Amino acid sequence: xxxxxxxxxxxxxxxxxxxxxxxxxxxxxxxxxxxxxxxxxxxxxxxxxxxxxxxxxxxxxxxxxxxxxxxxxxxxxxxxxxxxxxxxxxxxxxxxxxxxxxxxxxxxxxxxxxxxxxxxxxxxxxxxxxxxxxxxxxxxxxxxxxxxxxxxxxxxxxxxxxxxxxxxxxxxxxxxxxxxxxxxxxxxxxxxxxxxxxxxxxxxxxxxxxxxxxxxxxxxxxxxxxxxxxxxxxxxxxxxxxxxxxxxxxxxxxxxxxxxxxxxxxxxxxxxxxxxxxxxxxxxxxxxxxxxxxxxxxxxxxxxxxxxxxxxxxxxxxxxxxxxxxxxxxxxxxxxxxxxxxxxxxxxxxxxxxxxxxxxxxxxxxxxxxxxxxxxxxxxxxxxxxxxxxxxxxxxxxxxxxxxxxxxxxxxxxxxxxxxxxxxxxxxxxxxxxxxxxxxxxxxxxxxxxxxxxxx
Amino acid sequence: xxxxxxxxxxxxxxxxxxxxxxxxxxxxxxxxxxxxxxxxxxxxxxxxxxxxxxxxxxxxxxxxxxxxxxxxxxxxxxxxxxxxxxxxxxxxxxxxxxxxxxxxxxxxxxxxxxxxxxxxxxxxxxxxxxxxxxxxxxxxxxxxxxxxxxxxxxxxxxxxxxxxxxxxxxxxxxxxxxxxxxxxxxxxxxxxxxxxxxxxxxxxxxxxxxxxxxxxxxxxxxxxxxxxxxxxxxxxxxxxxxxxxxxxxxxxxxxxxxxxxxxxxxxxxxxxxxxxxxxxxxxxxxxxxxxxxxxxxxxxxxxxxxxxxxxxxxxxxxxxxxxxxxxxxxxxxxxxxxxxxxxxxxxxxxxxxxxxxxxxxxxxxxxxxxxxxxxxxxxxxxxxxxxxxxxxxxxxxxxxxxxxxxxxxxxxxxxxxxxxxxxxxxxxxxxxxxxxxxxxxxxxxxxxxxxxxxxx
Numbered sequence: 013x014x015x016x017x018x019x020x021x022x023x024x025x026x027x028x029x030x031x032x033x034x035x036x037x038x039x040x041x042x043x044x045x046x047x048x049x050x051x052x053x054x055x056x057x058x059x060x061x062x063x064x065x066x067x068x069x070x071x072x073x074x075x076x077x078x079x080x081x082x083x084x085x086x087x088x089x090x091x092x093x094x095x096x097x098x099x100x101x102x103x104x105x106x107x108x109x110x111x112x113x114x115x116x117x118x119x120x121x122x123x124x125x126x127x128x129x130x131x132x133x134x135x136x137x138x139x140x141x142x143x144x145x146x147x148x149x150x151x152x153x154x155x156x157x158x159x160x161x162x163x164x165x166x167x168x169x170x171x172x173x174x175x176x177x178x179x180x181x182x183x184x185x186x187x188x189x190x191x192x193x194x195x196x197x198x199x200x201x202x203x204x205x206x207x208x209x210x211x212x213x214x215x216x217x218x219x220x221x222x223x224x225x226x227x228x229x230x231x232x233x234x235x236x237x238x239x240x241x242x243x244x245x246x247x248x249x250x251x252x253x254x255x256x257x258x259x260x261x262x263x264x265x266x267x268x269x270x271x272x273x274x275x276x277x278x279x280x281x282x283x284x285x286x287x288x289x290x291x292x293x294x295x296x297x298x299x300x301x302x303x304x305x306x307x308x309x310x311x312x313x314x315x316x317x318x319x320x321x322x323x324x325x326x327x328x329x330x331x332x333x334x335x336x337x338x339x340x341x342x343x344x345x346x347x348x349x350x351x352x353x354x355x356x357x358x359x360x361x362x363x364x365x366x367x368x369x370x371x372x373x374x375x376x377x378x379x380x381x382x383x384x385x386x387x388x389x390x391x392x393x394x395x396x397x398x399x400x401x402x403x404x405x406x407x408x409x410x411x412x413x414x415x416x417x418x419x420x421x422x423x424x425x426x427x428x429x430x431x432x433x434x435x436x437x438x439x440x441x442x443x444x445x446x447x448x449x450x451x452x453x454x455x456x457x458x459x460x461x462x463x464x465x466x467x468x
Numbered sequence: 469x470x471x472x473x474x475x476x477x478x479x480x481x482x483x484x485x486x487x488x489x490x491x492x493x494x495x496x497x498x499x500x501x502x503x504x505x506x507x508x509x510x511x512x513x514x515x516x517x518x519x520x521x522x523x524x525x526x527x528x529x530x531x532x533x534x535x536x537x538x539x540x541x542x543x544x545x546x547x548x549x550x551x552x553x554x555x556x557x558x559x560x561x562x563x564x565x566x567x568x569x570x571x572x573x574x575x576x577x578x579x580x581x582x583x584x585x586x587x588x589x590x591x592x593x594x595x596x597x598x599x600x601x602x603x604x605x606x607x608x609x610x611x612x613x614x615x616x617x618x619x620x621x622x623x624x625x626x627x628x629x630x631x632x633x634x635x636x637x638x639x640x641x642x643x644x645x646x647x648x649x650x651x652x653x654x655x656x657x658x659x660x661x662x663x664x665x666x667x668x669x670x671x672x673x674x675x676x677x678x679x680x681x682x683x684x685x686x687x688x689x690x691x692x693x694x695x696x697x698x699x700x701x702x703x704x705x706x707x708x709x710x711x712x713x714x715x716x717x718x719x720x721x722x723x724x725x726x727x728x729x730x731x732x733x734x735x736x737x738x739x740x741x742x743x744x745x746x747x748x749x750x751x752x753x754x755x756x757x758x759x760x761x762x763x764x765x766x767x768x769x770x771x772x773x774x775x776x777x778x779x780x781x782x783x784x785x786x787x788x789x790x791x792x793x794x795x796x797x798x799x800x801x802x803x804x805x806x807x808x809x810x811x812x813x814x815x816x817x818x819x820x821x822x823x824x825x826x827x828x829x830x831x832x833x834x835x836x837x838x839x840x841x842x843x844x845x846x847x848x849x850x851x852x853x854x855x856x857x858x859x860x861x862x863x864x865x866x867x868x869x870x871x872x873x874x875x876x877x878x879x880x881x882x883x884x885x886x887x888x889x890x891x892x893x894x895x896x897x898x899x900x901x902x903x904x905x906x907x908x909x910x911x912x913x914x915x916x917x918x919x920x921x922x923x924x
Contacts, residue, residue, distance in 0.1 A: 013536065016543045019475050080469065087472045088555075088846050099544075099618075117573070119846025121885070161843055162555075181888035187895060188842050386644050387617055390544050390575025429577070429885040432637035439643060 014098050018260040020091035025083055030251040032286045032358060033244065034074035035293040038365055040244070040357045041465065043329035044319055049463055052329055059230045060237040062138040065131065068245035076248065082130045085162060089118045089125070090252070094260035099388035106408045107417035109266065112424040113257045113284060114391070120185065122349075122394065122426030123283055124155030124240055127249035131238045132159035141234040142166040146196065146221030148175055149348030150182030151394070151426060152240030157191035167191040168235075170198065170224045173216035175348060182430050196221040203227050203325055217341055218352060219324025226327055241277030242322060242331075242356040250283025257421060258287050268299060268421035270407055274399040275303035275312060275370065276349045278356030284423040289367065303359070303370040304403040306350050306378075308446035309342040311335055312363055312370035314453050319463040320354050330462055333360045336453075337460040343446040345375055346434035347395040373402040374445045379438040381405050382428065394426035395434050470554050474716040476547035481539055486707040488742045488814060489700065490530035491749040494821055496700070496813045497921065499785035500775055505919055508785055515686045516693040518594040521587065524701035532704065538586045541618060545574045545581070546708070550716035555844035562864045563873035565722065568880040569713045569740060570847070576641065578850060578882030579739055580611030580696055583705035587694045588615035597690040598622040602652065602677030604631055605804030606638030607850070607882060608696030613647035624691075626652040626680045629672035631804060638886050652677040659683050659781055673797055674808060675780025682783055697733030698778060698787075698812040706739025713877060714743050724755060724877035726863055730855040731759035731768060731826065732805045734812030740879040745823065759815070759826040760859040762806050762834075764902035765798040767791055768819055768826035770909050775919040776810050786918055789816045792909075793916040799902040801831055802890035803851040829858040830901045835894040837861050838884070850882035851890050 033039060042051040054066045061069070068076055078086075097110040104110075115123035135143055143165055147153025153169040160167035169191050176183060176195040183193045196216045197204035203223035207214050214220070222239075229237035239246060254271075261267055271288050273281040285301035292299055305312050311334045320335040322328035335354040342351040355363070362368045382398035385391070393401060400422040411418045428435065437443055448456075489495060498507040510522045517525070524532055534542075553566040560566075571579035591599055599621055603609025609625040616623035625647050632639060632651040639649045652672045653660035659679035663670050670676070678695075685693035695702060710727075717723055727744050729737040741757035748755055761768050767790045776791040778784035791810040798807040811819070818824045838854035841847070849857060856878040867874045884891065893899055904912075 013478060013481075013540050014543060015478060017478060019477075021475075022469060022471060022473060025469075084469050087470060158846055180892070181885075184888055184892055184895065185848065188839055188848060188891065190843070383644055387646070390614055392641065392644060427885075429637075429883075432640055432886075435644065436636070436640055439640065 016096050016098060018094045018263045020256060020259060022087045022091070024256070024259060025086050025090050026078065026252045026255040028075035028077050029248045030255060030287055030290060031071060031074055031076055031248050032289060034072055035290060036361065038361055040361050041332040043331050044463065046321065046326060046329055049330065056329065060226065062134045062140060062236060064134040064137065065245050068248060069243060079133060082133050085129050091256045092117050094257055096264065097389055100385055103384055103388040104405065104408050106412065108408050108411050109419045110404060111261065111264065111268065111421040113253060113421065114424045115253065116391065116424065116427035119158045120151065120154040121429065122151045122155065123250060123253060123280055123423070124152050125158060126252055126283065127240065127246045127279065128155040128159035130249050132156065132163045132165055135236055136163040136165055140165060140236045142168060142232070143236055143238050144168045144170070144225040144228045145238045145240065146170045146218060146225045148172050148218050148351060150175060150179050150186070150430065151349050153191070153193065154182060154185045154189070155240070156238055157186040157189035160191065161189040168228065169193045170196040170221040172196055172218055172221050173214065174344070178433065179430065196224050198224060200224070201227045217324060219338065222323040223325040223327055226323065241279040244358055246279045247282035247356055247358055250279045251286050253283035253423065254285060254287030257284060261421065266419055269418040270300045270302060270420045271422070272302045272304055272400045272403045272420065273423040274350060274396045274425060275305040275355070276396065277352050278359040280396070280423060280425050282356070282359060285368070292367070301368045302403055303368060304399040305370060305372050306345055306347055306399060307372040307374050308345050308448065309336070309351055310372040310448060311353060311355050313372045314448065316457055316460065317360060317364050318460065318465050320460065321462065322354065331357050332465050333357055334363060335460070337456050339459065340456055345446060346431065347399060349396040350399065371403050371406065373399055374447065375443050376445050378402045379435070379443055391424065392428045392435070393424055394428045395431050397425045472552050472554060474550045474719045476712060476715060478543045478547070480712070480715060481542050481546050482534065482708045482711040484531035484533050485704045486711060486743055486746060487527060487530055487532055487704050488745060490528055491746060492817065494817055496817050497788040499787050500919065502777065502782060502785055505786065512785065516682065518590045518596060518692060520590040520593065521701050524704060525699060535589060538589050541585050547712045548573050550713055552720065553845055556841055559840055559844040560861065560864050562868065564864050564867050565875045566860060567717065567720065567724065567877040569709060569877065570880045571709065572847065572880065572883035575614045576607065576610040577885065578607045578611065579706060579709060579736055579879070580608050581614060582708055582739065583696065583702045583735065584611040584615035586705050588612065588619045588621055591692055592619040592621055596621060596692045598624060598688070599692055599694050600624045600626070600681040600684045601694045601696065602626045602674060602681045604628050604674050604807060606631060606635050606642070606886065607805055609647070609649065610638060610641045610645070611696070612694055613642040613645035616647065617645040623647040624684065625649045626654065626677040628652055628674055628677050629670065630800070634889065635886065652680050654680060656680070657683045673780060675794065678779040679781040679783055682779065697735040700814055702735045703738035703812055703814055706735045707742050709739035709879065710741060710743030713740060717877065722875055725874040726756045726758060726876045727878070728758045728760055728856045728859045728876065729879040730806060730852045730881060731761040732852065733808050734815040736852070736879060736881050738812070738815060741824070748823070757824045758859055759824060760855040761826060761828050762801055762803055762855060763828040763830050764801050764904065765792070765807055766828040766904065767809060767811050769828045770904065772913055772916065773816060773820050774916065774921050776916065777918065778810065787813050788921050789813055790819060791916070793912050795915065796912055801902060802887065803855060805852040806855065827859050827862065829855055830903065831899050832901050834858045835891070835899055847880065848884045848891070849880055850884045851887050853881045
């Protein structure tokens with residue numbers, strides 16, 4: 013009988029989040045004020061976030077304790093299982109060993125509740141009555157809806173209008189957990205009204221939705237804002253994924269040569285890989301960490317490292333990030349969770365310092381890898397997760413060419429049961445590959461007018 | 469930290485299926501030939517099933533060994549987790565302890581692969597090239613598609629036309645696993661053509677789809693048929709659910725007073741409850757086993773115990789069952805898996821002998837219980853599973869009135885992520901309760917012309 017699953021006990025849920033900042037040779041640069049362009053301190057974030065999350069955003073402590081109530085709620089679905097993908101290995105005909113950490117067992121079916129739960133908890137502790145957020149594909153919005161419902165906080169989700177219309181079931185899931193979901197742009201905010209005045213039929217974008225959610229939080233004392241990726245504290249919350257995976261790889265008597273995760277804003281990638289990168293930084297190991305991004309939104313592989321806004325309108329602080337420019341609107345690929353113009357600050361610094369790698373993959377190869385995986389292992393992956401899969405397939409091919417089998421671990425960050433329309437389009441041959449041309453990239457970068465990063 | 473989950477190791481997957489027939493005080497009566505109405509032996513099933521499954525259908529052995537290859541594939545998702553539903557208990561404000569076994573972790577998201585895998589395996593062993601089956605909601609069809617794909621067998625699914633149109637994503641899941649899916653009635657069979665000649669726009673029914681699938685198998689030497697419930701061997705395969713649950717309840721240091729499962733043809737119910745009924749039969753314990761059926765299809769609570777056909781057209785052997793008549797077409801409720809006119813032979817005998825109980829529940833109370841459960845525990849249940857939930861809610865209420873808290877275990881047999889349109893209708897107030905009147909029942913029973921069961 014094959015030993016496919018490596019399961020931990022509830023008492024194995026990590027007691028602390030891992031803050032890679034403590035181990036980074038070059039620390040992240042400070043954010044800048046959107047108006048003055050001067051470095052800002054944590055107090056600038058107070059209208060948007062509860063104090064405890066702001067502290068976590070800027071802390072240099074290596075380990076941050078997870079509150080008991082958060083660990084308790086984590087037990088609803090954690091520790092998540094780690095699998096050896098014997099059937100997928102067989103399908104690929106490879107000598108590589110492939111493992112995957114499966115985050116689809118969570119209430120909303122992805123890794124997002126790992127940070128939604130502590131974010132809702134700290135807001136509750138500080139008396140916040142309402143949390144606003146944006147969502148694209150709906151993974152983050154549904155995770156936050158679940159967490160807010162548990163802690164008795166109102167949740168307002170600004171969902172990109174085109175997704176709102178295309179993914180009614182994600183919206184329904186949020187409603188099930190009591191959230192109010194609005195098709196963004198709305199008439200509820202200045203940002204939304206401004207967009208609608210220009211284009212009453214605007215399909216919306218993640219950047220617009222962020223502007224709306226941020227505005228609502230900034231204008232109301234009892235309301236805060238929550239973000240599902242990019243920020244340091246969000247990445248840190250996800251490190252429970254990699255910490256568990258590390259223990260599970262030890263149970264399997266194995267250790268990855270390569271760890272792979274999909275890349276949108278960075279939390280998925282950070283969650284799995286940072287606890288393995290810790291071994292590189294502490295012990296000089298040489299585990300390769302690969303961020304898998306869509307070729308249609310290649311900020312890591314083809315963007316520039318400079319200050320940029322987190323939203324389209326330019327309301328947020330300026331962050332030092334790999335970016336394609338905050339005005340870039342990625343083409344409407346099916347991995348909505350990866351359609352973001354920039355990368356989180358920590359990940360950007362690590363990439364700049366060549367401590368991690370990135371690869372850009374095409375939509376069709378992603379769906380092909382996803383279908384093959386479903387045939388072999390029985391789980392249909394979320395479109396976001398298929399980016400990691402396509403990268404695994406490439407690494408397997410490379411290992412074959414080199415005649416050196418590798419041990420590969422990837423993050424199967426969610427199931428695709430709310431993304432069946434995307435698979436339908438794939439089967440019907442309607443999926444189109446979007447890859448930016450050199451001229452596209454040049455034009456995008458030429459348009460960026462935010463401050464450059466001055467090398468030390 | 470709450471101990472919510474009780475997890476077993478892969479080596480804890482049962483080595484044998486439990487055959488309750490060995491322990492039944494009154495054994496099931498033999499099936500009758502559809503034409504002669506005389507008792508038939510196992511050889512009559514040979515055109516439809518591989519020999520090993522026929523042997524299992526009629527065996528009196530108490531324990532039937534599970535082949536290594538089947539146990540190996542079970543490890544893709546088994547053992548499934550058992551949970552203490554602390555959050556749901558809190559929501560209900562009860563002193564009862566509520567546990568649930570969660571079968572939604574399987575590839576197709578329900579308990580159905582537990583029998584699809586061994587059925588495909590034995591067919592493969594005996595050189596079968598193609599398996600046909602019917603499916604309503606699609607849970608069974610997708611489970612069999614998955615299993616056939618693994619063992620390299622073709623799979624043909626006759627899907628009730630109205631479901632085929634309403635549930636395109638279930639069909640897509642079957643396609644992902646390589647199955648051919650037809651909207652039944654089709655032009656491929658005599659049965660289908662006969663129906664279409666009468667009504668070219670027939671929406672189809674489970675009975676018609678069974679007739680089509682059976683005909684295809686009977687007419688082709690390299691093709692067999694598979695059924696997802698009702699038959700003895702199917703019920704037996706599901707007993708791994710209850711065997712695991714029994715171990716897990718022991719891990720929890722607890723034992724249920726009441727076990728509850730949804731009821732369609734009997735495999736869901738048998739899977740969870742038979743290993744607990746074994747304790748009643750062997751040791752004289754008094755665990756209550758409750759089958760939760762829809763009030764719109766109340767064969768257990770309001771049907772008659774007599775011989776009846778398994779399909780609408782009357783092609784199958786006559787089985788001694790609780791039935792509403794094989795011509796009964798249940799109203800189109802959302803728990804498609806429970807829309808079957810009759811109950812499996814073993815369960816029918818047990819109910820006749822008062823060794824189990826049954827309750828009929830209404831659609832709205834089921835969806836209400838499902839939404840409450842999702843809010844509390846984070847998992848949105850399949851409509852079928854909500855029938856068990858509604859029954860649990862009733863038993864909790866009863867325990868409150870009696871002032872005697874109970875320990876209740878139920879089968880959360882699947883997730884509802886492919887059934888979101890049903891929840892949408894519930895939220896929009898469009899769910900209608902269907903309950904048969906006394907006159908309806910009288911008329912249905914008066915129409916039954918199959919042989920009565922002569923009491924010994």
